[in-house]
Structure formats: C-alpha cells, structure tokens
Amino acid sequence: MPQDNVNSSSYYLSEEYLRKKRRRTRWAVFGLLILLIVLTALEIYIQGSHISTPIASNIAVLLIVNINIILLAILILIVAKNLVKLYLERKWKIIGARFRTKLVLAFVVLTFVPSLLLFLVASGLLTNSINNWFNQQIEKSLKESLDVVEGYYKSSGKNILLYANMMSELFYEKKMMNRENLQSLRNTVLKKRVDYKVDGILVFDKKLNLIAESIEPDLKNKLIADKLDPLLRRALKGEEVMEIIQIDNKSLVTGISIIKGEGLTVVSWFLSNEIVNKIKNIVSAFEEYKQLKLLKYPIKFSYEITLLLITLLILFSAIWFGFYLARGITVPIKELAEATKSVAEGKLDFRINVKANDEIGMLVESFNQMTSDLRAGKLAIEKANEELRKTNIEMGQSKGYIETVLENIATGVISIDSHGRVSTINQAASRILNVSPQNVRGEAYKKVFDASYLNPVRAMIKGMNEMENENAESQIRLMVSGRLLTLMVNVTVLKDWEGKYLGMVIVFDDLTELIKAQKTAAWREVARGIAHEIKNPLTPIQLNTQRLKKKFKEGSSDFENVFDESTNVIIKEVEGLKKLVDEFSRFARMPEPNPRPYNLHKIIDDTLVLYRDTRKGIKLLTHYDSRIDNINVDNEQIKRVFINLIENSIDAVNGEGVIEIKTFLDTGDKTVKIEVTDNGAGVPDENKDKLFLPYFSTKKKGTGLGLAIANRIIADHNGLIRVEDNMPKGAKFVIELSA
Template identity: 45%
Template sequence: TVIPASLSKNMAAISRGADQYHQMKMMKWPIQVSHLITLSIVALLIIFCATWFGFYLAKTLTIPIQELAEGTRRVAEGDLNFTINGVTDDEMGTLVDAFNKMTRDLRAGKQQLELSARELRERNLEIEQRRIYMATVLRNVSTGVVSVNGTGFISTISKSAEEMLGLKGEQVLNRSYKKVLSPEHLELAGELLEELENSPGNSVERPVRVTIDRTVRTFMVHVTALKDDKNRYMGIVVVFDDLTEIEKAQRMAAWREVARRIAHEVKNPLTPIKLSAQRLRRKYGDQIVKDNSVFMECTQMIIDQADQIRNLVNEFSSFARLPASNPEPCELPEIIEEAVALYRETRPEIVFQFDSEPDIPQLNLDRQQMKRVMINLIDNAVAAMNGKGAIGVALSFDPILRIVRLEVSDTGIRISPGDKVRLFEPYFSTKKTGMGLGLSIVSAIIEDHNGFIRVQDNKPRGTKFIVELPA
C-alpha cells in the first residue's frame, strides 16, 4: 500500500515531535533546577544588595549620631575644641553643623569668660590692695575717722576713733549710728547733721565737748557729705581730733605764767614786811609796856603770815618753774619705800601697805622728782581719809607693753566724776585748805617722764591713782 506523501510528512513531523517531547521531558528537571538556581542567585544578589544598602544607610545615620554623642560627652567634660568632620548635605549634616557652631560659640564664650574672670581677679586684687592700704592708713593715723553710708550704717571706723570714742570696731560696723550712739551723743550728731544740711559747702567744722566713760573730752569735728559724680548722696565722713590734752597743756601754760607773775609780784615785798615786823619787835618790844602782849602777838602774826605767803609763793614758783628732770637709772621700789616710810612714822593711825612684784626693771628717773610724786599722791590720799583708814601702794610690770604701773589707793572719800575731769588742773582742789597745785605738779612730772596718770574709783570705796611709766 502506498502511503501518501502528505501523510508520510505528517507522520514524520509527529515522530519528530514525539522525539522532541521525550527529549524535553527528559530535560524538564535539569531546566527546572537551572531556573531555580538562577532565581536563587538573583534572590541572593537582591538580599545582599538590600543588606549592603541597609548597612550603608545605617552607617550614614549612626556614625554622625555616635560622633554627636561622643562630642556631647567631650563638651560636657570641658573639651570645647572637639569638632565633627565629614559633614553631609542632609538633615544630619545640618545637625552636625549646628553642633560644631555650638562648640565654637561655647569656646569663644569660655575664652571671653576667662578673660573677664582674669580682669575681675586683677580688679579685685587691686581693690583688696587698696582696701589694705586704706585700712593701714586708718590704723596708723592719729586722727579719728568714721564713715556712714547713705542708709545711716557705719561702714568704716579707724583705730584712733575706736580709742577716742571707747568703741570696738566689730561692735559698731554695719550697724546704724542711731543704735550705737547714746542719747546725748545722738542729739549732738543731729545738730551736726542739721548744720551740714544748711552748709553751702557740704561740710561743717566745729569743736564739741562730749562725755566718754564719765570723762569730758574736747574734739575738733569735721563732717563732710559724700556725693558721687551725679551729685547723689552717698553718706558722710566724720574726721575728728582729740584736743583734750592740747587744751590741758594750754591751760597749764597759762596757769604757769599766772603763777610766775604772782610769785614775782608778791615775793618782792615779803622780805621788807617780815624784816620790818622783826625790827619793830626788837626796837619797841621792851619799850611798849601797855598792851605789850598785843603788840608782840600782832608782830608775830605779821611774821607768820609773811612766812605762810612766802610758802605759797614758793609753791607758785615750783609750779611755774619745775626744774628740768635729770633722769638716771633708779630702783623705783626703793623710792616708793622711802616715801611710804616717812608716813608710817608720822601717821600711825593709817595702815600703809606696799606690794611690789620682784621683777621690776630699773627705770631712767629723776629720783627727787619721783619722790615728790609719791609724797604728793600719799598726801592726797591721807587728806581724803579724815582719820583712820588704809593706803595701798602696788607696783607691777607688764613685760609685753614694757610698762611699769604704780597704783596708789585709799579708802577715803571718792572723787565725783565732775571733779575727776579737772583734778590735774592748776589751782583746782577738793580740799578747803588745798592750793590745787600738788596733783598738777605730779601730772607735769609724770608727763616729763613720758608717762601717764589717771584716776578711778577704788573698790569697794575710795580713790585710786594709776601711774604708768615706760620701761
């Protein structure tokens, strides 16, 4: 049988298709595996790329953040020179730029602050040096200085002012002067402030007399108002000098001149008066029979009164012309013992006690003048007794101040505060029969020996004189 050609071609095509199918069927798994491998490789590449991109993206974010954290820690520790590099153009770059600007500003601020602090330290050092200098000046000037600020509080007081006013700086500084001053002194301060307000020159000066520790003292006071460049009131400064000793010296000089003139004018006629009375007694004593006793009594009274006036004139002369001291090394306890011994014998009704420390140094003294001082002081104590009592003499030495202190105390009548102020003035006496020259002479002798004498109440009664002499 003959197969048609078309059929033969179809059968050949079918046969080839079947063969191809069988071949394709046999290649199915390898092709599938190949595709799976390709797909896996592509997937792995995609995962790797995604991971790399993720790490890259994380790196661009976390590293600047870590650097910012590290920079913040360094800045907190004080390192203001720290900067972050590798700035990008995104938001993180803006944040890094802001951080770097912040550190630059902090660094500049720190430098400016250090410069200001250094200038402030230098200014404070200068102010402290000026304050120390002013404090040293105020501590060493003899003039008293007190400043009061605009609110009435005491801001400055010199050492001399403390001593003159009997105040302590720590007790009055930064306190209102109204609470510090006594009513009497506050009234005086009010008068001075009123004068200051009415003064065209913002200052007032006048002498004042005040009582301090029951002692009347004279001060020359100068009060000045303090104002700044804009004429605003800042307070006042009070400057004062103690004129008490100057006044005392002036009064002493005046009284000495009076004493010198009195002695000169009175002494001249005394000798002829006394000689005339003695001549009358010799010439007419035997001739006058009637009233002879009266004649003799009257002439004797003239002679006695002339002698008494001569003694008075001699006292005037002694006060007016105290002999210049002739100091030489002396044992003060011996001088005191000699003076006390004189009174022990003549005043047995009075108990005399002399106590002396064993280490009293030798002093350069005029022996006769110091003995006169002791006699006058003991005389004054005896006169205050009006009879029985006790007089104590104590001698001590202060090795720190190098001062020998002599105390003469009695148990007699105390001296009133008003009399204490004038006690060492010439011709002032609390005794009816006193001439008022003894203590003036004592004060002059002590001053001539560069010493100091003062009087105070004795405990429990009486008066105590204290003499301080430099060793």
C-alpha cells in the first residue's frame, strides 16, 4: 500500500492557505444560502401580492428564474471543484486524503439518493398543485360568484325603485304635493320609512326644493352635498335612476322616482357591511386568479429550478461536511503524532493547539493535560515543600505567640481533649486553682481535680446538655487551699467542621476581690442611705422634745395640748423608724427561694386581683403567651416582685392610666420574658442604673428598698431584671427567667 507523501504541495497544506480557503468557502456558502432564501421569499411574495399589471409579474418571475439558473450553475461548479480537489489530494497522496475520500463518498451516497427521490416526489406534487390551482371548476365558480354579486346589486336596486315608485304614485293620487297637504306628506314619509325599513326618504318638488324627509341629519347632509344633485337632474329628465353611492366606506343603494311633473321621491338603503366585504373579497379573488393564470408556467418552472437548486445545495453541503469532519479528525491526529514524538524526546512543554469539541478534542485535551501535569509535577512538589516549610515556621511562631498570651493573661484557661485529658493549662489557672502545670498536662481531669472542683462544673455541663447548648456561663464558689473563691466560669464545647466532638475549653476569672469591693461599696451606700433615712425623723423628734422641755419649765397653761401634739409626732416618727428597720431586716435576711413548678399566668392573675376593684382610674391589661406552662419559681417571692412593680407603676401614673403585663417565650434561648409597662412619667436615663440600689428612691415617702428587693429575688432565681423606656410614654420593666 503506498504511503502518503507529507512533503508534497507544502503551500497547499499550509495553515494560512487552509484558513483562507475555509473562510472563502464559508462566505460563499453563506451568501448562496442568503440569496436563495431572499429570492424564494420574493417569488412567494410576488405570487401572493396584489400586483395590478401582469407585465410586472412576468418580468419579476422571469428575473427570479434567470437568477436561480445562474445560482444553479454556480453551485454545480462548486460541487465539481470540490470533487476535483478531492481527486487531486488523493493523487498527490496528501495525508488524510484517503480518509476524506471515503467520508465524502459516504455522505454523497447517503444524501444523493434521498435528495433525488425527494426532488422527484416534490416536483410531481408541485405540478399537481399548480394544475389544481388553475382548473376549470375554480374559474367557473369565481365567475358564477360574480354573477351572484351582480344579481344582488340589481335586486337591491329594483327593490329601492319599487318603493320609490309606490310612494310617488301614492303622493300623486292623494294630492299630497299640494301646499295644504304637506303635513300629511311628511307624516306619510315618516310612516313609510318604518314600513319599508329603509335608511332614508327624501321628497323634492319640481324645483328640487326639499319638502319632506325621514333620514338621519348626518346622512342627509352628506348625500345632498356631494352625490344627489346630478342624480336628481337625471330623474327630472324622465330617466329611471338607481345608483350605489359610497358614503363613509358604506354602500348606499339609492333609487329616484318622478311624481308626474310635481316632484321627486328619493329612497336610500345601506347594504350590510358583512355582505359588501364578502363581495369585495370575491371580486379581488377573481382578479388575482386571472393574474396568476398568466404566470402559471413561469411559476411552475421557477419552483422546479428552486427544488433542483436545493437538491444540489444538499449535495454540496454533504461534500463540505465530509471535508469538515475529515479535517477535524486527520489534523488533530497528525498534530498528536508529532507531539507524542516530542514528548518521547523529553520536551514536556509541547502543546497541541487544535480546536475540537468531540472525542478527538477530548483526546487532544487529555494529551495537553498530561504534558501540563508532567511539567507541573516537579514545580508543584517543590512549591508544596516550600509552603510546608513556611507553614511549619508560621505554626511554630503562632503557637509560641498563643502560649505567651495565655501565660500572661489574668484569666484562667484549661482545655480538655476528647478523651478527658488536660491538654492546656495556663499560669493564671494554675495560680487560681493552686496546681502545678507539669503535674496536670496529659492527665485525666477527674484524676487532677477533686470533687469539690468538678461538681459545679459538672452541673454547668449537665445544664448545657439538657438545653442543647454548646456554651454555658455561671458564677460558682470553690474552696481552694482553705480559701473560698468566687469564679465566673465559661464552658465551651469544641467541635470540628463535621460536628465531631473534640473536647472543651474552660475559662474562668477570679471575682473574689471584685465582689468584696462591690459588697463594701454597697454596704457603704446602704449605711449612707440608712443614716439619711434615720436623720430625717430625728429632727422632728428633737424639736418636739425641746418644745416639751421649754413648755414644762415655763409651766405654760397649754402644756397638755403641746404634750399631746409633740408625743404624737414623736410616736409617728418612731413608727417610721421601726418600719424602716423592718424593711432593712427583710432585705438583709431575704430567705432562700424554694422553686417549684408554678403557673406563671396564675401568679400574675392572683396579684392583679388585689388591685382590680381598688384602683378605679387605672386600667389593668394582660397579654399572655399561650406556649408558656409551669416554670420553677418561688410563688410568694415572685408574687412580691409583681406587687413591687405594680405599686411602682401605680405611683408613676398618678392614679389614672394603663398598666399592662405581657409574657413571651423565647424558644431559642429557652427563657420566659415578662414585661410590666405603664404610661406614666417614665424613668430618667440618669436614674436607670441606680434604680435597683438599696435606699435609692425618687418618691418623697419611699424607702428605696422595693425595687432592690425585687432585683434580689430575680437574681436568686438566676434571672435578670432591667428598666427601659416605654414608647411613646412611660416605663417598661423587663424580667427574664429560665423556662
């Protein structure tokens, strides 16, 4: 078998030549397709349009036929050129020529036979269709339709003339044209228009003066102004007049009859628009048929040329598509063979620049990807090693920095891994818990810390699990080396991105000294408040005692009255002091809460019962969240909180206003929120931070302990209480308790 000659016709195989040739071929095919589509559309348009002159249609059709013949010749030349080119490539043994020849012949055989059959069948159908267009039956039907149209017009005109003649005879016999009978004439005209169901009746005297009418004013004006005068003059000469007048795109049948030398009768009637349109369509169809009949054979020949042109175009497309497919296979394979040889020689940077979207393209892309992977392999390994070295250095630096930070902060940090071993403990944690870091790291936390340490933290973790939280914070008290410490502890569960448990981190701050300082400051504030509250009643006691002493020494005659007044004042102030001492004792010795499941809404309702009938000017409203059931609280203590808040709101609204209590359930945080609002004067911003301090009060007779007691009770229930502004007016107390 002879081998392909790769070296022959180098320019013929050059990429630049092939690219230019392919571009020219594409433009030629594209131009032929566009021209064929335009000419075919033009031919169809001419045959379907309303061209009035057969000469123009003949010229256009013949022009299209001639152009189609020219296109047919060009297409035959292009097909022949491609076949000759294929023969020469095979003769010169150009690479891929045999494969292209087989592929092109296969496409020609597959397309020529069906295209030829399609041409023969389509040509026969076209001939039958054109013959059916111009058969005698259609022409006869169109002519008979025109006869029907003409008969309809004549019948309508005869009817109108008959009505006009009948009325003229009636007017003449009844002598209605006389001046004394004009009113009878007008009445008769009105009646006859209704009887005959016509659109207008006009009666003129022999001087063409209108003497009677029954017609729409607009129609009368248009009829008299433009159309009627010449018809009237023809009728006066004795001519029988019947005309179809076009008014506003409507056909008006008008008949005129003479009244034996005395005048004229005009009767008009509009033809139905639907009938008129159908008549126009019939006339138009007959005219088009006559024009198309003249173009029967040119049209038939043009269609056959077009079918032949399409058949050859399909054949050319098959040849061109065969070349295209062959080129898409042979060129990448040639490039791939050369590239494989280069890679075998060690040139890993070789790349094939062939565009293909099929399996050959996937093969070329895979080869390019393989060489790229081989070339990038060493670079990737070197880069990975360098990045790994830098990462190790950065991790070492980061680890050292984190360890330095942990060792120098005042907050204790302990991390426990998933196996329960202590992995990290900083200096602050060692100092607070009085343990040695060397003895703790790597050991099980249950072994390192005794039960007194673990129990409070275990309680926190148990609460986290019950509430399905991953973080918990609480203030606990521990006995460490004989010293009672108060710690704020935060426990956080560690998980990876898949949710796998990695351990936990325990962070705690020593609040012992801070709480001592706060207690000292609080008691100092309490002492100052007590001194102030005691000083207030001592002044009137002292003054009244001095007054008694003075009156007694003077032996005053009103000593008894003064004695009663002074002793009453002293007793009243002493009772105030006793009440103050009782309130202070109650605040200082608040009993521990005894929480049990209680219905929160029932506690609120029981509290409001005390006020509903006693405060006439105050409206008490409630809005409950139905999702809230029982919560663990001390019934009496929580009731006392509500009493203090309601009393405070009553004082704020000054005897008249609205107090509302709302409850909400936060399912996310699993907390119950209670809001007590009023529309009173509100709380100034500068007093909000002091409102819950002992002995702080803005009321003249207030002890300053009511809200402090409420705050203490809520704190003992592990809750929060705060004050906010109520919009648009008043104050809002918000309580948050565990659900």
